[in-house]
Amino acid sequence: MTKKQLVKDPLNLIITGVGGQGNVMISLIIGNAFVREGYFVTLGETYGASQRGGPVMSHMRISKETQYSPFIPDGCADIILGMEPVETLRMLGRYGNPNVITIINPRPIYSIDVIGGQAEYPDLHKLVESVKELSAKTWIINATEEAQKMGSHMFANAILIGALVGSGVLPLDKKSVEPVLREIFPKEITANLAAFNKGIKLVRS
């Protein structure tokens, strides 16, 4: 069997969510898996807001040819992994296009603007519909809910990594991601591997 190729070079992947959710961790795992497969990877991260409840995003540019800049140009995302629904829509507004694929965890995280009453959190059903409408394909993965069933919301990240890998949108398979997962989560590896496999199962069901 020939190895899977990039459908586009560079492939532009956005991972988005709220500070503290583990955005950087996910991008590190995916990015390292690609580098080990011989790709050039450039990874740009929002920071500063990263642990303080602000919106966060990682831009990943994957190429066989060269080192791209850490910014995906406006309108040029190929895949968006959304750890939070509103943040997914924020990214679609700026980086979306008719071909973009989204994987979304529909669990909201309220901002202090929403908590304080200065802003309104949109109706969740409508929000998810908007994400679907603006995407060529959308997978909805109840990662937080499934993680809580497994004992902690912290496992949501491994579930989402599983969903991203299991969806087949990246030329990465389980075998290339698992060793990186083992290195990053040496303590909770059994539970995180279970969550990773759960994500693969969810995206394929």
Added chain:
Amino acid sequence: MANIDIDAPGTSQLLIGNEAIARGALEAGIGFAAAYPGTPSSEILGSLAQVAKEMGIYAEWSVNEKVAMEAAAGASFAGIRALASMKQNGINVVSDFLANLVMSGIGKGGLVLVSCDDPSAISSSNEQDTRPIAKWLDIPLVEPGDFQETKDMTRWLFDLAEELGTLCMLRSVTRIAHARGNVRLGELPKKQLKAYFDQIHDLKSVMPTTFMPIPSPLRHFFLHMKMDKAREKFEGSAFNRYVGPNKADLLIITCGSCWLYSQDAVKALKLEDRVGILKLGTLWPLPEKFIGEHLDKSEKLLFVEEIDPFLERSVMEMVANLPPSSPRPIFYGKRSGHVNAYGELNPDLVIKAISTILGLAYQPRDIEYRKKAEAVAKSNVPERSMTFCAGCPHRATFWAIKNALKLDGRGGVVTGDIGCYSMALGPAGFFQVRTMHCMGAGAGVANGLGKLGQFGFDQPVLAVVGDSTFYHATIPALINGIYNQSDFILVILDNSATAMTGFQPHPGTGMTAMGEPTKVVSMEALCCSLGAHVEVCDPFDLKGTIATLLEMIAEGGGAKVAIMRRRCELVRAKKEKPPYRVHVDPEKCIGEACGCDRLCTRVFLCPGLIWDKKANRSKIDEVTCTGCGLCVDVCPQGAIIKEAV
């Protein structure tokens, strides 16, 4: 993730620019590294400290950038290759030493200064370009254009510093320092380092070795000779290169992360045959011959660089000195308005500049889709302001300050400083802080406010400062307040870490950068020894803290110190389980009917306590809540319940 000491030459690793710098320093055989944490520079020393023991080197978090640079110079004087790293503001702190160091020259060990600038001030108080200091003080300056080059340049810079006998500087920006990319590793040196301050520098000389800036005019003359030599080296450097056609419609001159943006932009516009890019890696002294050889590529020059028009102005000066017969290019850049003279750049901004100059249209996505996506996002995406983390002790401290000043009633003024608590300028800290400048400035400004009594000023003055900032730059201001009897309270927010930049240890933590236990420099003992009245509070004891602040405000009589001591929640959460399980009793919470006007959610603003609009009740978000239990004391109805876990 990345082990910067991995002994696997030839393999590619995904490193952030800061790790690439650290790796380059290791490959260069560095023996000594010192820094003060500051985004986006912190991981340089952080990653060196992690491997220092195994690599047989020394790494420290210094009390501030000036001491870091001076300590690194000390190592250089004794023949050890040394590095000092800092963010842009650190360059201001260290500039007095630098101005003298360039005159004295360095020792036998190569000495490198790394400055990480933060365009757009994403995690900074100000936006500042540090490249001009190289021109101002005569320091050879380089800037890497990708991650591989970051590692290779750092390694090479130590050789250059030794060859020239002068400090060399590497400037990096956020999108190199904090972005990740491929880095192919080189060999790690195996040799044993030996430090020795060579008393007789030159056997022919009877003078002992000295490092000093005098006699200054003579030293200045020598420094210019070193800079001439640096220019010669730079002319042939492989870090400078041209890509593009022999004759171009536009020549981009660029450096740093803008090299990546420029390449992206040219590719996106498919202009590889029409636009050339002259990428500079060695910036000062300007490699004028090399640049001159490419100036005839196009009559139009576009300068793409972050923050100041450093290259733009330098090339203008260079062109002004060309013979009258030379072609006069048209300059596009910050001066012409084609490139922003503020904020960070990105591929889109470069695309815009090129398109404007060449009169091209650029449409990356279907226009109907774009209109729809932007409209849907605009009407459905609420703001997400930054705030203190759930469980953060600073929220408690500012709640206490707000209440104490309200009870005092004279319109107390809070001066602020640099750290997470800078967010108290906004809703996170109830808009309590009114000034914010540089490290230590809050206490300095308070010194002035606290001496205005003779002009009828009777507002209480509080200066808030973090624990690490206290050691860094606040102690002289406190001494001044005690000596000159300025009436203010220095409120030290002691959360036992340099939290904003990644929880680095500091002199009050009893731990070194390399993880060794050490003496605790006690802030209360220090302040007491200066003669200050010192109180220590747990900010989670809201009532007690408010009472203490009120007593200290009423006391008057020179500078006083209130220490708010509670661990950073993120540090606690790494080690321990949450102390409480917290929930809102929906029977007791009466929502909008309560006279509190939603104090818990509208004002207190902890992201772990949300407002359930449908139920007209507040509610704990179990994913975000850290179980600190502070909100229990804020609710006037007693509707928030905590149970020990």
